[in-house]
Amino acid sequence: MNDHSGIPLSYGSDAPYHYYEIEPSERNKRFELTSDLCIMDDEYYFIRGCLEIPILEEDENFIWDVWVSISKASYRKVIEEWNNKGRENTSPYFGWLATLIPGYPETLNLKTNVHIRQIGYRPFIELEPTMHPLALEQRNGIDFERVKEIQKMMQ
DSSP: OOTTOOOOOOOEEESSSHHHTTTTTHHHEEEESSSSEEEEEEEEEEEEEEEEEEESSOOOEEEEEEEEEEEEHHHHHHHHHHHHHHHHHSOEEEEEEOOOOOOOOOOSTTTEEEEESSSOOOOOEEEEOOOOOHHHHHOOOOOOOHHHHEEEEEO
8 A cells, every 4th residue: 555645536527528618608508517417508418427447556546527428318317316225226328428638638528338326426437448548547447656647747
């Protein structure tokens, strides 16, 4: 175990990428945004979740707090189950990553599966197993030196 006090193990975004592409004066008109869910123009639906990357030789994960675009039908199902015990037993929802993560090649629109977890926990975001560096890190894990690199990049 490393002593990593003071080194953040999570970074993220308060809104989907699309939110930041809209003029601030237009955002309140076009978005319904909560800490976990977002609707844009009554047409595009987003859910916030955790893209977890195992830290090798540690009992912790590094977490990218991300947004995923899901279909209207999936969004409706999520809303129906949101406050229900046992919601973690629902099948995963397909989605597209809607967060631009610095330090990687293009991350927008990477294919994902959104796994709803028990009440009080944000969904787990699983990337499609491709050769994209972020997907490789999620599958294979990262060492603590990589966590330090991410911290430097995010400062």
